[in-house]
Amino acid sequence: MTSPHLSERAQQEAAESTSLLPLAQATHLRGCPLCQSRVATYRHLLTAVAHQAHPTFAFDLSASVLAQLPRAKPGFPWVLAGVATLVLGVVISFLALFGSLLTPIFYSLSTGLGAGLLTVAGLFVAGQCLELLAQHRRQMRQLAFS
Template identity: 30%
Template sequence: MSGAHLSEEELQQYILDRPACTPEDIAHLDGCPDCQAQVAAYGLLMEGLSQQPAPVFGFDVSAIVMGQLAESAERRVERPSWWATAALILLVTAVPAWLFRKSAYYVFTDISAVFLYLILAAAGVFVLLRVLHLIKRYQQIINIINK
């Protein structure tokens, strides 16, 4: 027997990747019953680990997920299409704008400066919050994809 006992790392390596072991380690093992017993224990463990039953779900994954996808597809169909939404927005904004076009100028001249500032500030904060939310969401998606 030569040298000190093999470390736990070397014992594991002997089982998993014997060619990577040094000749000194192998020579020690050949003459050391203690290390041989440790190797035997690891061998038994590795065998037991590879024979573990594969975990399975207690439900039908495909049925659940495909059902969920079908539901969300139905919801998408039920939602008005983008052009219908655009047409509605146009109708709601363009018709009053056309009807009240002659008074449009006074909207900005008759309004007080403070009120105008408050409206613009509120709109600015809202837009800023939406942009920050979008950036955060984008980063989350990129992390999931690229991590």
């Protein structure tokens, strides 16, 4: 026989599916009793592993992991404070620069107060969402077992 025997990896791939093999290796497998017996052994192992019972723990794994996590302390939403400070600084700067030009416009708008309140409420909700996202990411990093 001129072609070398299949490597261990090729035999394992053939045990899963012969369609994973290149044509030359598949041709060799059809004509080599040694490689066929090795592939049959791997198939037997894969079947035996697939029929094994799933392992069970003698303890509650989730309770053990949760007990090791630090208790979350409700903290001040720093992201919200940062966003609010930034927005307040921009608004004050804008009003200091263009306040005298904008005063007649604000007096003519009857919905200016409502729009301002909606803007503040939207910023508050956005800040809360950012804080929740940051807290979620911190908790997920604690659960990463890599």
